[in-house]
Amino acid sequence: MDIDPEISERLKKLEAKYETMGQDMVSYLDGLLYSDSTNYWNYTHVDTLLSLQKPNTDFPDELVFIIYHQITELYFKLILHEQNQIAHNGRDVLKSGEDKGWRKSLDKGYFTERLNRINRYFDTLTHSFDIMVDGMEKDQFLRFRMALLPASGFQSVQYRKIEICATDFIRMVDKSKREKFENEENPSIAAMYEKIYWKLGAMELASGKKTLTLRQFEKKYSDDLVKLGEEYTEKNMWKKYKGLSESDQSDEKLLEQLKLFDVNVNVNWPLIHYKSAVRYLQMESKDIKATGGTNWQKYLPPKFQKRIFFPELWSEKEIDEWGKAWVDKITNS
Template identity: 30%
Template sequence: MSQCPYSSNPPPDGWHNAELNFSNSMSYGDYLDLERILNAQHPLSPDHNEMLFIIQHQTSELWMKLMLHELNAAREHVHQGQLQPAFKMLARVSRIFDQLVHAWAVLATMTPSEYKSIRPYLGHSSGFQSFQYREIEFILGNKSETLLRPHAHRPELLKELELAIATPSLYDEAIGLMAKAGLAIDPERLALNSKAPTQHDPSVEAAWREVYTDPSRYWDLYQLAEKFIDLEDSFRQWRFRHVTTVERIIGFQPGTGGTEGVGYLRKMLDTVLFPELWRVRSTL
């Protein structure tokens, strides 16, 4: 009699031909280095809820590592005028932000009294000090040399961020690409110091208006513009969910890193990464 396909009994040769002996080969845990990852959580308080707080932030940092991997590659592709690969990478970054938006719902299960039990153990540590998040902002054009200072005690990280702030942003590279395509960009904008934050430029807005007015002529730039909008849309949603979660847990208390907490985060909601792409929508 043939074995029922839904039987829970394994076939006599093992488990559905799955490899079961890893004494001389690489296993799943070996490949992912899970021993180190799963032993990287070191709660400082006796409170049960600190594990949630640690894992929430560690997983966010892992996603940010992937974002940096994609954004750096996308910037290089835009610089080379190879937009098709960049589209896929930018779409992936947008979906990572979506993932991080949903992750706030897990942290939101922490109540104010639960957070109060672990807060004294956090010292002045804060997500404000995330060097990966800062590098993401620099790549996207939101630059500030003042924000290098929290990393001065880590020379290797400071060096990485100094390079990031001095390198043209992803948006700078796109503007340069528009100029190469024959669109009229103010030479002063093209020569702008790479350490400067992105600011609205009338010539850039006019160039994007031309792209949106004639998509078939500038099809790749048109698609790039929409990838940028999609990315910033997802970034804004992540920031908003961050503010809401923090207010839900600590109200308007100051942050552990010294900022005014929710007040500071609300101000950050006003940051616009690609100003001309948003403003051009009002003039089409």
């Protein structure tokens, strides 16, 4: 039988591919003969996906709460996926390990594109947060949340990873503790981690001790986060930016995307999230205790924390007024 030249060409390529891996192509072709074809439900694992919503109570709106958290975590995963590619110049992540002549170093076009994707994901999250703010009955929320204690979105490790992959670790140290490290030559990630901003925000109002929410989180994740911080010391997004040529660094589109990312993570998302806390936990007489028992009104608004990934890109005035206009608008609305 004559073999179609196109097929013959593919076979030759396949043979060469398997040969470089020391594998026998014919066995792999047998594998193809026996394997089932893919269908939608196998590919997306939709049955597994839909089996992962297990509310703790019978209140119908708890399903909205749990699914929206899961949706957010999936977007966080996409964001980390892009950050990972930026860190590795878009090449180390290839499963096949093949070097297809991909970027050896980061170029501004690729960097800008990936930032654009990340910003789109954040934008989607910020705009969909009304599902939380307006999409649940307050009475139901206030009751089912008691069945979730002391769990809190505060324990989302992907959120912390996004921050760590974004910038130098020092930027995450609480601002009142930063100076000490700035004066040291090579402060260790582990030492800075001890003073990370979120720990100071997770103290019990009454006793000043670490909340159970924080203690659980640290036990599970601290080692991994310190390791990630060490790994990203030289390849976080800020370092990647500083590794570009001077002319690339001043590229307007890139700068615009970097600044947008800073605002998305440190102002826009925190504020819309804060709005949900105001809606559910703020009462005229007294505020309802947050899940972690924290002082969320002091902790959550960006204008107090002033978390900024890339301060070099902002003017003094912009830093001074970080998140201020937005937060005033939300608290007064």
